[in-house]
Amino acid sequence: MKRTVFLIGIPFLVTLYFGFIFSSKGCNYVMANHPDKLIDFNHKSHLSKYFPENGLSKDDCTICHDYYPNGRFKGLPTVAECTSCHDRNAPSKDAGPNVARRKPMFDEYKDTDKPWGSFAKQPGLVYFSHKVVMTAKYEDGRLKARCGSCHGDKADSMNAAAIKGKMLMGQCEDCHTALNISNKCAVCHD
Amino acid sequence: MKKLERKDFLMLGGGAVAGGLAGYVFSGAPFLGLQWLVEWTQDQHVPVGGPEQYLKAICGACRNSCDMSIRMIGDRAVKIETSNSGCPFSQNALQLLYHPERLDSPLKRTGKKGTARASAFERVSWDEAIADIAKRMNKLIGAKKGNMIAGISKNDNLAGALLNRLVKASGSANAYYEPTLNTLAQAALGGYVDYDLDNADFILSFGARLLEGWGTPCTMNKSFVAWKKKGAKLVQADAVRTRTASIADTWLAIKPGTEIVLALGIANCLAKKGRAAGGADWMAIVGKYTPEKTAAITGLKAKQIEDVADAFARAGNPVAVAGRGGSGVSSSSAEFLAVQALNAMVGSRAATLKKSQDLGEPALSADAAASLKDAKKPAGLDDFIKNGNFEMLFVNEADPAYRSVYGADLINKMEGAFVVAFMPLLNDTAMYADYIFPSLSYLETASATGDAPLKPYMKAVHAGDAIISLAKKVDDAKGAFPWNGYIDLVKTYGAAAGAGAANFNAKVLNDYLASLEKMLKASDEFPLSLVPIELAFVGDGDGLAFPYVLKAIDDKTYSQGKLWVQINRKTADEQGVSEGERIDIESSRGEIGSVRAHLTDTVAPGTIAIPLGFGHKAYTRYAREKGVNPKEIMTNDIDPLTGAANWWLTRVKIS
Numbered sequence: 001m002k003r004t005v006f007l008i009g010i011p012f013l014v015t016l017y018f019g020f021i022f023s024s025k026g027c028n029y030v031m032a033n034h035p036d037k038l039i040d041f042n043h044k045s046h047l048s049k050y051f052p053e054n055g056l057s058k059d060d061c062t063i064c065h066d067y068y069p070n071g072r073f074k075g076l077p078t079v080a081e082c083t084s085c086h087d088r089n090a091p092s093k094d095a096g097p098n099v100a101r102r103k104p105m106f107d108e109y110k111d112t113d114k115p116w117g118s119f120a121k122q123p124g125l126v127y128f129s130h131k132v133v134m135t136a137k138y139e140d141g142r143l144k145a146r147c148g149s150c151h152g153d154k155a156d157s158m159n160a161a162a163i164k165g166k167m168l169m170g171q172c173e174d175c176h177t178a179l180n181i182s183n184k185c186a187v188c189h190d
Numbered sequence: 191m192k193k194l195e196r197k198d199f200l201m202l203g204g205g206a207v208a209g210g211l212a213g214y215v216f217s218g219a220p221f222l223g224l225q226w227l228v229e230w231t232q233d234q235h236v237p238v239g240g241p242e243q244y245l246k247a248i249c250g251a252c253r254n255s256c257d258m259s260i261r262m263i264g265d266r267a268v269k270i271e272t273s274n275s276g277c278p279f280s281q282n283a284l285q286l287l288y289h290p291e292r293l294d295s296p297l298k299r300t301g302k303k304g305t306a307r308a309s310a311f312e313r314v315s316w317d318e319a320i321a322d323i324a325k326r327m328n329k330l331i332g333a334k335k336g337n338m339i340a341g342i343s344k345n346d347n348l349a350g351a352l353l354n355r356l357v358k359a360s361g362s363a364n365a366y367y368e369p370t371l372n373t374l375a376q377a378a379l380g381g382y383v384d385y386d387l388d389n390a391d392f393i394l395s396f397g398a399r400l401l402e403g404w405g406t407p408c409t410m411n412k413s414f415v416a417w418k419k420k421g422a423k424l425v426q427a428d429a430v431r432t433r434t435a436s437i438a439d440t441w442l443a444i445k446p447g448t449e450i451v452l453a454l455g456i457a458n459c460l461a462k463k464g465r466a467a468g469g470a471d472w473m474a475i476v477g478k479y480t481p482e483k484t485a486a487i488t489g490l491k492a493k494q495i496e497d498v499a500d501a502f503a504r505a506g507n508p509v510a511v512a513g514r515g516g517s518g519v520s521s522s523s524a525e526f527l528a529v530q531a532l533n534a535m536v537g538s539r540a541a542t543l544k545k546s547q548d549l550g551e552p553a554l555s556a557d558a559a560a561s562l563k564d565a566k567k568p569a570g571l572d573d574f575i576k577n578g579n580f581e582m583l584f585v586n587e588a589d590p591a592y593r594s595v596y597g598a599d600l601i602n603k604m605e606g607a608f609v610v611a612f613m614p615l616l617n618d619t620a621m622y623a624d625y626i627f628p629s630l631s632y633l634e635t636a637s638a639t640g641d642a643p644l645k646p647y648m649k650a651v652h653a654g655d656a657i658i659s660l661a662k663k664v665d666d667a668k669g670a671f672p673w674n675g676y677i678d679l680v681k682t683y684g685a686a687a688g689a690g691a692a693n694f695n696a697k698v699l700n701d702y703l704a705s706l707e708k709m710l711k712a713s714d715e716f717p718l719s720l721v722p723i724e725l726a727f728v729g730d731g732d733g734l735a736f737p738y739v740l741k742a743i744d745d746k747t748y749s750q751g752k753l754w755v756q757i758n759r760k761t762a763d764e765q766g767v768s769e770g771e772r773i774d775i776e777s778s779r780g781e782i783g784s785v786r787a788h789l790t791d792t793v794a795p796g797t798i799a800i801p802l803g804f805g806h807k808a809y810t811r812y813a814r815e816k817g818v819n820p821k822e823i824m825t826n827d828i829d830p831l832t833g834a835a836n837w838w839l840t841r842v843k844i845s
Contacts, residue, residue: 019211020216125237168226190270
């Protein structure tokens, strides 16, 4: 009996582990864009340390991920957003703990450059308005959606690794249903 | 250690396979795969890729000229947004533009008529097709038979005006529009009614389903928002609790077909307050419809009628709205007159009669003039289909074989005639066309203010350009077409002008009321009333070719290959019909079936409400053979002024 459990159990556990890892990584791979991340970024340190020091909330994602005046989402920030704090003329060290230092890595980029890409970019056949979802409120004034609902807990991330990639249509529909947004085709496609 | 035997290897292998499968399942991969499979079945076009950009344009789908933003991925438009997010035009525009069955070249019929199969047509060049048609026209006009040429346009727009001009220049009076709100009002009142609904504070609708495709849906959405903001009152008279009735401040649940009686009853109350419209003979008829008599006919209470009349009279800028239906409108000319008379009685500033600037009468050649001299002029399209004749017919975006209650008669006549169609998708009427020319959607059409937002699809050309090209090859018509192209005409075309006041013709009203009395009377043979309803995006059939519209149809309208009709619950009990039961509906014109019955309290007693827009014979694989077309059995009495059949109310039985 022991021998039978051993003979079946060991290969079962080994292939379970490798099957799970291989399939999960495969799913993650196909569910994400694979952008070049030329510059790493520590969300956690910015949100937990520098934001409070400057009177900002941890939820003020739009400081860097803002909207254009017509309501369209800017998405990832340009270098200009970074250098608005990390001034190109600021000292790069010995500037004191509360001064954003110059980051030499930005020297090779123009203000309009975006030296990073998005993991969660939706395909061209889908239209998605961040503004509509992110400003939808319950009757008591609470926001219906948070950035983390779709993008994962970016606030706790310390590098530019993917947390969540693209979504399939079923996930979009589940969220639409929960937020009372129509699931008619033309809402997202044309 | 014991030697490994064959059985042990089997256990090792089995454990490995089971473990691998369990790991695969726990990773979520199979569920992800199933979701992909579901997405794949949706047949959604995936753009090849390319840079993302947003084109800015002015929407040309209606007179509102909303700002439009088109999201492009490479050369492919993938999403349209307009400053009016509720507009159905923009939501279907790309579905039409990139429709998999969009016509992409002129087609000439080589097979028998009555089929839409690709094998029944061959692709031909524009020049070859236009030369052949012009030759046939020249021959007919030369034989002084120009009056055997006819044209039917869907809308009273410039392309329609150009086709009318070509037909008239050929010596024929047979140029018609499909009955629409504007064309019916124009025939009944002498001008279309330019409603300023945004600024009205009391809207009294006589079966006009204002938020279900009626008028210009884009404008109506905006008006509805404006009414809610300023507290304007909407009163809806309808036999069915439609979407418009549901969100109206007051729903007057009248018996089907009695809208005109209600209008006269309200006019009677207004007359007692010293208001008048029309002559003494008109007011004499109004005098007969006391609130009590009106209540007895409409099924309302006299007090309800008096209250509505009182509120209507006291409002700052009230307006009464005629034109029963949504996208498909059917009202008698008497009803248009009776409702417009209410506007005249209260001095409404929100219902002005206007006339579009037309292209004027073309100069006629001797042959064309001789032909026109002998021509009879039916009052409207249905009158023409029933009583007229033709040897050559032009169809401009229209689908009378499907939409007219005389569709079967038209098909018979088209079998023996030469038919030319201009349209982007092959519809039921084009099944009988000898030539079909691909036309453009509004996204590909240039306007007076600029180029088209998107390039024309394949070899499609605007119907106006095609008609001008053809006219320039017709000897007797070319002088009447000085324009080089459609856009030349657009740039010179002026705005609509005032059309004066309506002539409230008491004889028309009297004659109609006499016929209505018979219509409203339930007979033993046909005890029930059949009235139409519409889904906002399906309309009178136009929307059914678009996959996204199909997906928005609820399962109590169409499911499992069957159309559903709504029947009053008590009436269904009396008729022995249960929920979901298959029934056939029969009128004096014939029978349609089978449909499923949905029992509801939102339909008047003794009434069946049936959705329009289903039962196409062609119009792409999405629309073909889905449900039944109720027009096949609907009433076909022709109105003397509009020449259109009043199909709104039909006496039927369940068989």
